[in-house]
Amino acid sequence: MAFVEPFDEMDTTHRIVTRQSSDVKDWDETGQLTVENRVVDSVLGYGDAIHLSVNAGKFDRTETKLERVDESRKIFAGSKPEYRAVLPRDGDIVRSALAVTPGNTDEWSNRLFTLNEFAIISEDDRLYRSVPHHGHIREVDASGRISHRSNSNGFGEFVPSRNE
Structure with a gap:
């Protein structure tokens, strides 16, 4: 769970926190993965x-x-296989790899335990x-690129923090 330079330094401006009751599944509308x-x-x-670190031979998506x-x-520091998706070209592949079909416990298990970590990057910075x-x-x-605001449906969205 460590990074190599220059990706080892990151200012965390937001943390994603979900508080769900035990009857809410990760794939539900307010679940952790959704x-x-x-x-x-x-x-x-x-x-x-986006870089994805996976267990070898286990995350075929x-x-x-x-x-x-x-x-x-x-x-990522370490010996696990790492894959790179170029954005925006590979965006749909990434979305598909991260998706979990409601009720599919195999996909859920792969998403949580076979995908070790992932990071969205921009040049030499982690977003x-x-x-x-x-x-x-x-x-x-x-910091400096995007900021967060709530939209009308109660979910957040990220918007540029500077006028472009």
Whole structure:
């Protein structure tokens, strides 16, 4: 769960927190994974790429579709396989890899435990970081690029923090 330079330094401006009762499933409308996927979808538009660290041979949603990153281009410290999706080109592949069909416990288990961590990056900065099996590690760095506001349906959205 560590990064290599320069990705090891990140200012966390927002943390994604969900408080759900025991009868709410992660894939429900207010469940942990559904909420996180909404945030990821919002942040994808600001990133250049997303890196995914996975257990070898276990997360087939990315291994056959995305570029495997060699050691010199990894952003995660460690020996687990790492894949890179170029944004916006590979955005749909990423959304599909992170999606969990309601009631599908195999997809749920893969999303939480086979996908070790992922990060949305822009050049040499992290915009979003998640360690799916650790619900407390869902971090956004919105300093200087994006800020958060609530929209009319009660869910958040990310918008540019500077006038462009």
